[in-house]
Structure formats: structure tokens, C-alpha cells
Amino acid sequence: MPTFVQILDFIGTFAFAISGIRLASAKRFDWFGAYVVGFVTAIGGGTIRDLLLDVTPGWMTDPIYLICTGLALLWVIFFGKHLIHLHNTFFIFDTIGLALFTVVGVGKSLALGYPFWVAIIMGSITGAAGGVIRDVFINEIPLIFRKEIYAMACVVGGTMYWLCGLAGMQSYGCQVIGGISVFITRILAVKYKICLPILSGNDEEGQEKEG
Template identity: 60%
Template sequence: MNLIDLIDYLGTFAFAISGIRLSAAKRFDWFGAYIVGLVTAIGGGTTRDVLLGVSPFWMHQPSYLIVTGIALVVVILFSKHLVKLENPFFIFDTIGLGLFVVVGIERTLDAHFPFWVAIVMGMITGSIGSVIRDMLINETPLIFRKDIYALACVAGGVVFMICSYLGVPSGMTQLFSALSVIAIRLLAVKFHIGVPVLKDTFDEER
């Protein structure tokens, strides 16, 4: 297993945990929670692979379904401990976001697409799973709120590109990119930084 595969599995686990925890808050049953966790974990990567014209990654091996199952077991067995963490959904969602941006960029570059496409695919890999998750649980997707979410993915992609052009070793580039996404998301929430809301001036004029 190479580094990018390890990052992919860690991201899958983190995103699956976030989806399953949110399902628990909505009082889904075990199977429903598993489905939401799985969709959260593979939704972005599946969208990326379809756009890149390749078979979705999870169809080549069952490990991603197994990792999601492990995440479900962890939530079931250690739910009381997870609840004690400060906002566990946010923590795991943010970690998964940073890791998946790196995976999306690497997979796109491996397919010989230019860097600007890789940055877009990094954003898609990181954020689309959460969009599908939120739709399934009847919530407004985070990407459409004023939270810094997709923009953090883009920033991580830019950091990846800069490090690559500067000749930074691959492992360090991946680390810096993931950490930048996580740091931007954490700082944005801590200091209440968000994207301005688009106001409906039509209603005001009426």
C-alpha cells in the first residue's frame, strides 16, 4: 500500500464516521446509517472518476465498503466516547475533507490532466460526498451555506500546486495541502469567517 492509498482509506474512514454520526443524530437505523456513511465516503470520488472517464474506484475492490463497515462498528461501540469529543461530526468531516482533496488531486494528475482540473477535482472529491449526505438527511448542504468549505478545498489545491512547482517532496506536498484545508476550515469556524450571503434584492425592491 502506497501513501496515497493510505490517505484514501483514512479519508474514507473519517468521512464515513462523520456521515454515520450525523445519521445517529437523525435516529437512523444501522443500515440507513451505513448507507449514509458510505455515500459520504465514496460520493465525491465516484463523481470525480465519472468526470475523468474511469471506473469508480470502489468498484475495483471491496475495501472501501469494509472500511465504512468498520466505521459503523466504531460508532456503535464507542458512541459515548465520540459524543464527549467537541463536535465529533465537525472534527471527522474536516479531517476527511483535507485528506480527500489530496486524493482527488493525485488521482487527476495520474490521469494526466492539468493542474487546474486537478484542483477542481480535489474540491469535488472533498465536498460532493457531503452534499449527497446532507440531501439524504434533509439538510441544506454545507457547500451552499456561508461556511468556508469548498473554498478550503480550492485553497488546499493551490497549496499543492505551489509546493509541486517549488519541488517540495511528494509526501510533504500532500501533508501541507491536507493541513491547509483542515487549518482553513478550523480557523473559519473558530473566528466565524464565512462567504457573504447572496441577498435577494428583488424582494427588497418590492
């Protein structure tokens, strides 16, 4: 039987794959191109995390990630017309994937004996890096580099995970609260337009150079 973390990982893979495939379909990619975008969205962050943690990436030992992405592609193919009319579909699936992958990354890092600050960084990479690769593939500015709260939601969730662990809570509870924290932070940030300050350059200097 799969563990709770594995279930979270599979659901997150499916959710992230759908978010990537949805954006690829909006860019008029063919089925194979959409599958590739969905796959790298789903496994990109976890692959970078595992390489940094010096372990074999999960998709290289278990075909379930390839299968999950294939199921996500079929889901979009058969229900794509309905998804297109749901303007919040991408946002919801992306946020679910972000939350689930963050807690998976934090939990895996802590299980391997790394300190909490490394675990929070690894959780953020797991949650956000796949979206960065997806946006590069579809020629968009990655969300993580815009003013919109994205990676910071991962930091909030990872911190909550760690604090729950310090309080003596079981790993299951830490994962649930950490994931909910990511989800709520992202939802509230978008709903109330909460964002980080923009680093503005010297506009006058830029205009002088253009002139």
C-alpha cells in the same frame, strides 16, 4: 504494501464514513440506513471525480471501502455514547476527511495528466461532494451551500498542493502541505467565523409577492 495515497484514501474513507454515520444516528436512522449514509459520504466525491476523469471508481474494484464503512459503523455503535457527548466529533472527522480526500483527488488528477486547474476542481469535488450527498440524504442544507467555508478550503489546499509541485517538492510533501492547508483553513474559518459574503435577494420584492 499500500501506497501513501492509498493510506490517505482509506483514512479519509473512515473519517468521512464516521461523520456521515454520526449525523445519521442523530437523525435516528437504523443501522442499515446509517451505513448507507456513511458509505455515500465516503465514496460520493471520489465516484463523481472518477466518472469525470473516465476511470473506474475505486469502490467498484476494491472492497476496502465497504469494509472501512463497516468498521466506521461498528466504531459508532460501540463508542457512540462517548461520541455524542463530544460536540466537535462530527466537525473533526469531517474536516479530516475533507483534507485527505482533497489531496487524493488533486494527486490522482495530476497523475492522469490533467492541468492544475482541473486537478484543483477534482480535489474540491472529491472532498466536498460526498458531504453534499450526505446532507441531502439526512434532509439538511448542504454545508457547501451555506456561508460557512467548506469547498473553498479544498480550493486553498489544492492550490497549495500545486504551488508546492511548482517549487519542485516531492509528491509526498505536496500531499502533506495540501492536506494541512485544507485542515487549517477550515479550522480557522470556523473558529474566527470567517465566511464568504451572502448573496442577498430583493427582500422588498419578495414581501410584495407574499402580500
